[in-house]
Amino acid sequence: MTTERALAIAARVEAFVREVVFPYEADPRRDHHGAPTDELVFELKEKARAAGVLSPHILEGGGHLTQRETATVLIRSGLSPLGPLACNTNAPDEGNMYLLGKVGSPALQERFLAPLVEGRARSAFFMTEPYDWGGAGSDPSMMKTTCRRDGNHWVIDGRKTFITGCLGARVGIVMAKAEEGACMFLVDLPDPAIRIESIPNTIDNSMPGGHATLTIEALRVPADQMLGEAGEGFQYAQVRLSPARLSHCMRWLGACIRAQEIATDYACRREAFGKALIDHEGVGFMLAENLIELKQCELMIDWCASVLDTGSLGTAESSMAKVAVSEALQRIADRCVQVMGGLGVTDKTIVEQVYREIRAFRIYDGPTEVHKWSLAKKIKRDWKQAQVDSAAQ
The missing domain is CATH 1.20.140.10 (Butyryl-CoA Dehydrogenase, subunit A, domain 3)
Structure with missing residues (x-):
């Protein structure tokens, strides 16, 4: 059984999605592929903020609902394809917020997590790599994107594909491979060292920014923006x-x-x-x-x-x-x-x-x-x- 707390939050989310979000499903502000534009998304987020249902899975003070409680809430936000975007419970942001909330340092949380929770920024998770490059897909051990230490920075080179929401994102979590093993870095976006090659049309179009293929060339990331230690990615x-x-x-x-x-x-x-x-x-x-x-x-x-x-x-x-x-x-x-x-x-x-x-x-x-x-x-x-x-x- 879920909790009364979760049921109360879920009821507010469902009412908001049904009464406010449903009418936006016919809103013409879409990109060439039919995905909602950031203008539309952030307008909806402002309405969710006013209704008290923005990031409803994140508790005041930075805590997180239990997974069972989260399910009660996120199911309701999903009643419209625009619902998760409006309520800030959408992928990849929701998963990235969860990760940073669990393992990010206080400094990284303040810089990268807070804008996500507040709905002021979108994020992207850089892991999958192009098949024609022989990179990692379902098998992450095939990762070819590399990172090497250079003084108090790390330098990242490689390619990524199907990076959801990359175009327009302000926060990136980049996975790369060092001699010690896989590493994970937090980066500010956009960055000139990350060049989008293409954003293909796909069967789905609910997520702004599409699913980009991109090249990373000599991306310099301060060492204190690595999550944990080298090899823990x-x-x-x-x-x-x-x-x-x-x-x-x-x-x-x-x-x-x-x-x-x-x-x-x-x-x-x-x-x-x-x-x-x-x-x-x-x-x-x-x-x-x-x-x-x-x-x-x-x-x-x-x-x-x-x-x-x-x-x-x-x-x-x-x-x-x-x-x-x-x-x-x-x-x-x-x-x-x-x-x-x-x-x-x-x-x-x-x-x-x-x-x-x-x-x-x-x-x-x-x-x-x-x-x-x-x-x-x-x-x-x-x-x-x-x-x-x-x-x-």
């Missing part, structure tokens, strides 16, 4: 990984709850062959299946969140949740499109956008197949350990 990535992966599930569950509402309203109003669509078994059963899977997603998220709240990294649990929830949400969104027929594939409602966004989510933060492969390796490890334990008895 992957360790810190793990701190961010599971909660950020799960918060994606939270937000997109909210979006699919909304899609189900829209499809239900359509099916109850639209008539064909002498009765409402919902009274036709083929339609009614699709909405019933959605109802079942929405609840399963909610329970899966709550279970994984409860594991993270024990202090566990929850690597396996978040992989299971990511696979189960993303695949279920894709089925839910697909049924909503199908129920609505021709209307479901138009931009007259957000249903078709939700469908596209969920399709991308099945790849982002680790494709389904990579998570299954990781879980299969764990099954084998556990089996081997069980043989050893059995032999020792």
Whole structure:
């Protein structure tokens, strides 16, 4: 069960998203790819600030809701694709705020975290590298971006790709590899040493700044802007990984709850062959299946969140949740499109956008197949350990 504190915050967030954010879904301030412009985003953030729902997962004084409480709140913010942007619970900012809140020094938090929490800046996380460069994707050990010490600075060289929100971001978290291992740096953006090569059109377009491919050439970063020590980058990535992966599930569950509402309203109003669509078994059963899977997603998220709240990294649990929830949400969104027929594939409602966004989510933060492969390796490890334990008895 979640707390009364979280339920109260969630109620305020939901009211704000439904009453204030929904009307902005038709706002024409979009870039060439249909993503909301920063002008639109910051206007919404000001309204969220006035309503007291900006960064609702961050408590006064700098604390953070528990993961179970966060789920209660972020699901509501996700009821609109613009909701997380308005409430400052969107990716990658939410995950970056979580990481800096956990491992950033007081000085780094004041300089880089505070503008994010206050909604005055956006951020980007620089990890994935281009496949045609042989760089890191689902396998971070393949990282080719390098960093080397030069006096009281580090110098970074390399390439990155699918860097969400890079264009327009003011805070960057850059991963690179030194002799000691992976390192993580905080940088001010934009920086002339970071050159955006391209921002491809992608199937999703809910996030401002797109998913950039870029070159980093002789980027000089003061040594005190490294998170922790050299070689600890992957360790810190793990701190961010599971909660950020799960918060994606939270937000997109909210979006699919909304899609189900829209499809239900359509099916109850639209008539064909002498009765409402919902009274036709083929339609009614699709909405019933959605109802079942929405609840399963909610329970899966709550279970994984409860594991993270024990202090566990929850690597396996978040992989299971990511696979189960993303695949279920894709089925839910697909049924909503199908129920609505021709209307479901138009931009007259957000249903078709939700469908596209969920399709991308099945790849982002680790494709389904990579998570299954990781879980299969764990099954084998556990089996081997069980043989050893059995032999020792």
